[in-house]
Amino acid sequence: MKILFLDWKGFGNEDVITLLKEKGHAVTKILYDIKLTEEEAFSKEFKEVLSKSTFDFLFSFNYYPVVSNCCEGAGLKYAAWVYDSPYIHLYSYTVPNSCNYIFVFDYGVYEEFQLENIKTVYYMPLAVSGKRLSSIYNTPKMKKKHECEVAFVGSMYSEAKHQLYDKFKGVDEFTKGYLDGIINAQLKVYGYNFLQEVMIDSVLEQMQKVYPTNPNDPTIATPEYIYAEYVLARQVTALERQQVIELISERFETNLYTNNQMLQVGKANNRGKIDYYDEMPFVFMNAKINLNITLKSIRTGIPLRAMDIMGCGGFLISNYQQELFEYFKPDQEFVYYEDYGDLMEKTAFYLEHDEHRRAIAQAGCRNIMENHTYEKRLMAILDVIGSNGEK
Amino acid sequence: MINKLMIYCWESEFDSQLLKAVNENNIKYITFTEKITNYHADSVFAAKLIRVILKEKVEAVLSYDYFPLISSVCEINKIPYLSWIFDCPQYTLYSKTITNKMNYIYCFDEIFAERIYTLGACNVFHLPLATDTDKYSEILSNESKNNEVQRKYENIVSFIGNFYNGEKNRLRSSIFSDYITGYLDGVIEAQLLTYGYNFIRESLDDTVVQEVLKQCKIALGKEYIWNPEQLAADAVGMEVSARERELVIESLSNRFPVTLFSTSQLKKEWNLKPLLDLKGYADYEKEAPYIFYNSKINLNITSCTIESGIPQRVLDILGCGGFCLTNYQPEIAEYFVDGEELVMYSSLDDLFEKVEYYLQHEEERKGIAQKGYLKVKKEFSLKERVANMINSIS
Numbered sequence: 001m002k003i004l005f006l007d008w009k010g011f012g013n014e015d016v017i018t019l020l021k022e023k024g025h026a027v028t029k030i031l032y033d034i035k036l037t038e039e040e041a042f043s044k045e046f047k048e049v050l051s052k053s054t055f056d057f058l059f060s061f062n063y064y065p066v067v068s069n070c071c072e073g074a075g076l077k078y079a080a081w082v083y084d085s086p087y088i089h090l091y092s093y094t095v096p097n098s099c100n101y102i103f104v105f106d107y108g109v110y111e112e113f114q115l116e117n118i119k120t121v122y123y124m125p126l127a128v129s130g131k132r133l134s135s136i137y138n139t140p141k142m143k144k145k146h147e148c149e150v151a152f153v154g155s156m157y158s159e160a161k162h163q164l165y166d167k168f169k170g171v172d173e174f175t176k177g178y179l180d181g182i183i184n185a186q187l188k189v190y191g192y193n194f195l196q197e198v199m200i201d202s203v204l205e206q207m208q209k210v211y212p213t214n215p216n217d218p219t220i221a222t223p224e225y226i227y228a229e230y231v232l233a234r235q236v237t238a239l240e241r242q243q244v245i246e247l248i249s250e251r252f253e254t255n256l257y258t259n260n261q262m263l264q265v266g267k268a269n270n271r272g273k274i275d276y277y278d279e280m281p282f283v284f285m286n287a288k289i290n291l292n293i294t295l296k297s298i299r300t301g302i303p304l305r306a307m308d309i310m311g312c313g314g315f316l317i318s319n320y321q322q323e324l325f326e327y328f329k330p331d332q333e334f335v336y337y338e339d340y341g342d343l344m345e346k347t348a349f350y351l352e353h354d355e356h357r358r359a360i361a362q363a364g365c366r367n368i369m370e371n372h373t374y375e376k377r378l379m380a381i382l383d384v385i386g387s388n389g390e391k
Numbered sequence: 392m393i394n395k396l397m398i399y400c401w402e403s404e405f406d407s408q409l410l411k412a413v414n415e416n417n418i419k420y421i422t423f424t425e426k427i428t429n430y431h432a433d434s435v436f437a438a439k440l441i442r443v444i445l446k447e448k449v450e451a452v453l454s455y456d457y458f459p460l461i462s463s464v465c466e467i468n469k470i471p472y473l474s475w476i477f478d479c480p481q482y483t484l485y486s487k488t489i490t491n492k493m494n495y496i497y498c499f500d501e502i503f504a505e506r507i508y509t510l511g512a513c514n515v516f517h518l519p520l521a522t523d524t525d526k527y528s529e530i531l532s533n534e535s536k537n538n539e540v541q542r543k544y545e546n547i548v549s550f551i552g553n554f555y556n557g558e559k560n561r562l563r564s565s566i567f568s569d570y571i572t573g574y575l576d577g578v579i580e581a582q583l584l585t586y587g588y589n590f591i592r593e594s595l596d597d598t599v600v601q602e603v604l605k606q607c608k609i610a611l612g613k614e615y616i617w618n619p620e621q622l623a624a625d626a627v628g629m630e631v632s633a634r635e636r637e638l639v640i641e642s643l644s645n646r647f648p649v650t651l652f653s654t655s656q657l658k659k660e661w662n663l664k665p666l667l668d669l670k671g672y673a674d675y676e677k678e679a680p681y682i683f684y685n686s687k688i689n690l691n692i693t694s695c696t697i698e699s700g701i702p703q704r705v706l707d708i709l710g711c712g713g714f715c716l717t718n719y720q721p722e723i724a725e726y727f728v729d730g731e732e733l734v735m736y737s738s739l740d741d742l743f744e745k746v747e748y749y750l751q752h753e754e755e756r757k758g759i760a761q762k763g764y765l766k767v768k769k770e771f772s773l774k775e776r777v778a779n780m781i782n783s784i785s
Binding site: 173183184186189194197200 | 568569570571572573574575576577578580581582584585588590593594595596
């Protein structure tokens with residue numbers, strides 16, 4: 001097939017392009033600036049590319065309304081695999097465009113769209129590049145560099161772009177209390193996100209005053225959604241990651257890999273940023289235990305991080321996430337925690353039981369290689385789109 | 392084997408059933424009904440109790456709920472004290488006497504049982520409650536022939552219960568700063584949305600705990616183990632229960648005919664609601680069985696502070712052949728088959744859907760009530776519970 005591939009700086013682009021080419025598909029890249037809001041800028045280039053060749057569909061990671069409108073106009077199918085959460089463009093008015101095949105990895109989110117009868121949104125869990133990961137072999141140098149008891153790779157949500165919560169310092173005392181209350185409550189609950197539902201009118205009003213959601217944006221996302229998923233969920237996760245790493249590093253040798261190199265979190269060694277392709281696999285391979293602490297806006301889905309860890313043969317301890325249980329066997333292919341006490345116990349246990357740990361890591365990796373590779377997903381996506389372009 | 396059991400009777404509604412169950416186990420017993428004036432220091436009560444124990448050669452004492460003074464007396468006399476907890480929270484369990492070795496504590500709520508064990512109790516058992524199906528089926532078989540009674544107690548949706556909004560709800564009558572009010576509201580609203588898991592205690596940070604205890608004037612004497620987080624959580628939990636019951640009854644009666652049996656102070660506007668029938672007090676022993684049997688749907692809204700256990704209400708409804716629609720509770724899910732022996736709801740929308748559905752499907756509803764009755768008859772018998780308790784004394 002002839003595939004037009006939207007090129008922006010995201011995870012997985014290279015993996016998928018390589019895979020498609022290997023399967024004999026012709027892939028043409030088209031550059032895209034994700035900050036684009038006007039169609040004109042992209043439309044010109046899009047028309048030019050289309051004039052030179054015909055394509056079966058356009059593929060992108062994540063979903064872009066501008067791209068969708070262009071595809072709709074040209075009658076070209078648009079396959080968009082969304083791996084970010086939250087993702088505001090899912091609430092764009094363009095979502096029902098008939099050219100769209102939007103794949104979301106969080107079943108909880110998919111269900112919301114089903115309830116609204118939006119047929120352009122489908123469910124597709126994330127994946128790893130089976131081929132690339134299975135061809136990475138550990139080296140003594142990498143082992144020495146990255147070996148530790150516990151590792152965490154991820155954002156601590158303390159960076160400037162996430163400091164949205166600080167904007168809310170101007171709200172009234174009641175609202176401050178209310179937000180603190182619901183954040184502390186959500187910290188204790190896994191498997192159910194109530195942040196949107198629990199926003200009462202008076203609290204919303206206060207938040208709109210100090211941080212108005214942009215009424216000009218063509219989106220049907222409600223203010224509750226934006227505040228709950230972009231601000232509060234991040235705050236909850238920021239707290240959880242902070243608390244967990246403080247606790248863990250107090251007892252165990254912990255490496256933290258996060259963009260903000262200056263952050264001191266408990267006794268963890270902050271190693272700063274790590275390259276997704278070149279080095280991250282070695283982190284997972286050489287840490288005895290790898291933690292996954294899912295962002296709260298992901299309701300049931302398995303985050304990419306968890307799949308990366310298992311796909312690299314790493315041992316995974318994750319917060320409870322429903323879909324992990326649907327695709328993987330707990331305590332046989334991964335381990336989960338239900339509260340901090342549980343996490344500490346299991347961390348201590350698995351550090352003491354090397355054989356157990358290795359067996360679980362290997363089993364998890366086998367499952368990923370058999371069932372959760374880009375190869376598998378692309379086949380599924382092509383099935384949905386219809387290989388000859390027909391529905 | 393216990394040759395002489397003493398039963399402390401103070402809970403008039405359920406005592407006679409307990410005595411009957413003890414009798415059915417062929418255990419010789421006497422009752423003790425002296426009123427207690429102070430849970431730790433009532434020398435008159437203690438003296439009388441010791442005298443009777445010695446005179447009658449009592450080998451063990453049994454009571455619903457926990458009385459520190461009885462525990463002390465039993466400890467001194469080296470006889471077992473069997474305490475069957477049937478309501479949460481129960482602050483007498485924070486008494487320092489909890490570590491007495493002669494205590495045998497049976498708690499109907501698994502999570503609460505864990506806590507009692509953590510407080511230092513030696514012998515703690517999880518023991519779900521029970522109901523007397525004999526008594527109820529007797530009354531019902533007599534009265535089902537009497538149509539007048541039938542008509543009097545016929546209801547569409549009924550609820551018998553307390554709204555926890557009176558004096559005992561100290562949180563509601565206390566004044567807090569805006570911040571603390573907001574914080575508590577946030578936690579309460581979140582808990583109201585969450586079924587099957589109580590996170591109140593874990594969500595309250597130290598400042599909030601201190602404020603709640605201070606404004607609500609919650610304090611325990613020196614005879615008690617001081618447990619601030621739990622006491623604060625229980626106070627907040629009561630407010631959650633109050634709001635939950637108000638919310639359910641208010642919204643449900645906007646759409647469906649609801650009969651409410653409650654002596655609590657209710658909102659004045661409720662008098663004007665056309666579908667809401669306010670019937671005041673219902674005698675639990677004499678009237679409740681008929682209400683349960685003759686209502687199409689019996690609601691159970693478990694108090695928030697009962698974190699996992701099956702409340703007495705559910706068992707009594709089923710034991711009377713009534714159809715029970717209840718909030719989700721972990722132990723209800725464990726012991727009953729949802730949709731076959733009773734029905735559970737896990738959100739307000741779910742509740743509404745199920746009320747509508749089961750009002751329209753009479754045969755199915757009656758089938759479920761029948762299966763529920765058979766389940767409690769078989770697995771929730773008082774006689775067996777008493778046997779369990781006696782057998783567990785080593």
